[in-house]
Amino acid sequence: MKYADFIFSLDLLHRLNPNYYSSELLLLADDVLRWVNDELTQDNSALIYLRHLYNSPKEAIEDIWPKIQLLANALRSLD
Numbered sequence: 001m002k003y004a005d006f007i008f009s010l011d012l013l014h015r016l017n018p019n020y021y022s023s024e025l026l027l028l029a030d031d032v033l034r035w036v037n038d039e040l041t042q043d044n045s046a047l048i049y050l051r052h053l054y055n056s057p058k059e060a061i062e063d064i065w066p067k068i069q070l071l072a073n074a075l076r077s078l079d
Contacts, residue, residue: 006065007033024066032060060075 010029031046037059040047054060 003036004059006068009068011073013068025064025071029064029068032057032064035060 006029010026010033013026031040031050034040035047035050040050050057050060054063
């Protein structure tokens with residue numbers, strides 16, 4: 001999995017279906033990206049939640065990446 005592919009897929013989902021972009025999975029993916037980019041403060045509730053679910057940002061991306069790919073591929077086929 002490439003980081004750029006992950007970001008491209010999230011962008012594609014946002015552009016092709018903005019209403020779906022508010023889903024829990026995609027909000028989680030955005031928080032993971034913010035975690036990867038070190039944009040979350042230590043007392044941020046999103047960071048606390050992510051650390052509760054995953055041991056590292058890499059583990060988080062590896063968990064949600066297949067689901068993001070599935071959604072993005074479905075929307076690409078409609079385009």
